[in-house]
Amino acid sequence: MREAPGLLDYARRWPLRLVMIAVGLFLYLPLMVLIVMSFNDSRRTTQWKGFTLDWYVAVFRDGELVQALLNSLTIAAFSTMLSVVLGTLAAIALWRFRFGGRTTLEGAFALPIVVPEICLGVALLIFFAKVMPWPVGMPWPLNLGSIVIAHVAFSFPFVAVVVRARLASFDRSQEEAARDLGASQWRALVDVVIPHLRPALFAGALLAFTLSLDDFVITFFTAGPDTVTFPVKVYSMVRFSVTPKVNAISTLLLLFTVILTFVALRLQARAEAERKA
């Protein structure tokens, strides 16, 4: 009689392998085409003519494009920091305290996750137009303020969700132990709760960063004419023609995010190893 296959044994059967390969191609083939075509020595993006690095040079010669990329990275950095702080505080408040309207507030925090981006974009547009106009003509990077605020608004709930999930596994008696040993409430939070949250803070930061970096819709509505971010710039370039320059800069961005993810994972793995060691 044949033994029942183990969990990983299925990976050795050909039908499953086929499916796995198909899924892999479906996910990564477009990206591979993008990368390959960024080295294409042709103005057109459809035909392979030969290898070149000209497009990468062209990217860095294009001042507007570099500025857009710089804007995006700056916005992402600021909105990540703010989102992590706000999201963590929100999660802790919901987890730690009992107060009137707690469930309502919890729902309100989750709202930006489910509200269509276009609605949030329009809402923020009206907000910045009528309620709190962001001063025009501020020096860089202050002119990015409205976009940073908009990005924080939609990414901090994601951080809050991740942190909240991690808090669920926290043993409350550890906090009590810290208090018992003489720590004030704040000190106990910093010394005991935050260390427990570290992996969630990494994950939340990474999430907030990528959300901010590639957001188009909300940025499109909140950006002024002089503050162009990378996705908005790429969009406007594509409207004329998809040049290999777009491919090149996308490849660079891809590389950047892959490195970032890798670094984050390494940091987390090291923290984990330290815990074990």
Place this chain on the structure above:
Amino acid sequence: MFSPQAPPRRPIIEFRNITKRFGPVVAVDNVSLTIEEGEFFALLGPSGCGKTTLLRMLAGFELPTSGKILIDGKDITRAAPNRRPVNMVFQSYAVFPHLTVIGNIEYGLRIEGVRAAERRERAEAALAMVQLEGYGDRKPDQLSGGQRQRVALARAIVKRPRVLLLDEPLSALDAKLREELRFEMSALQDKLGITFVMVTHDQDEALALATRCAVMHKGSLMQVATPADLYEFPASRLVADFIGSVNLFEGRVVVDENDHAIIDLPEVGIKAWLDHGTGASGTVQFWLALRPEKVELHKRQNGEAPPVMEGTPPGYNVLKGTILDIAYLGSESVYDVRLEGGKRVRVIRPNLTRWDQEDFTWDEDVWLGWHAEGAHVLLQ
């Protein structure tokens, strides 16, 4: 594990009319209790009896609904947990996973602002006290449950608290380790001279460790006494039943003299002889409590005459029964005996020689008997 009785000491903890409600639930109901300096005090009771709530109010994690808590005569009812001269060993140990063993122990001292050199010295001393020398650099997840428990203990005693609180300190450990740690905790308390207050649902633990126990039930104190008094002179059926097991017979006092009493037990149709007066009037309903190990088994196969029990005239304190079931536990055997009327009595008999367990067998007819000093009278 028995420490000789010390002379009376001054009170260190006072609960005054403490009540704690959680919504409609009364967790602690008007408890007043004084704990004296140097005691190893146990709060004993089934889960949900309010013992943990009482301990947590002492530590400052819960505020009483009404009443006062005093430590050294000072009202600390509403003081924050970090402003009380008490430290706690948590049931889950609550050792900080991101700190090393020594980091855990030093934590409280660091908050106090103790200088690094002294901090290290005191932490090492505490580590030695719980026999974990050389483990300072380990992380908690490299330790066994017993070792983590010791870290939690060291972390608390290094602060030199006035009172050490222990929340079910041994419940998560296996039986062998539990016994070992019992001895150690007892020795530790002698060495430190700190007052220990322990919460436990394990009566063996309370009897073995405590100098005094409070038995709690549904938020109220049932009895506060030394372990021996709790076991031998329980105040109520509830306490008798909770501490160890007990056979109860309903009865009525027939003769009540200074030096003896005769009690009618209509339930089993015999009379019992007590070596002391009860002071209870004949009409009051009460119970005779008989611990299983205080009941003797005698042969009855060949129509043997009832044995005469020590301290009683012939005919008292003997019952006819048949062995229904036997549980051989090695050091002793437990017999489930059915009386003629159908009532069941539990008997524990120590296996004094290697053949004792063969003395009685299933379905054997026996006489049950007990000493004039064996039974205890309960009024409620």
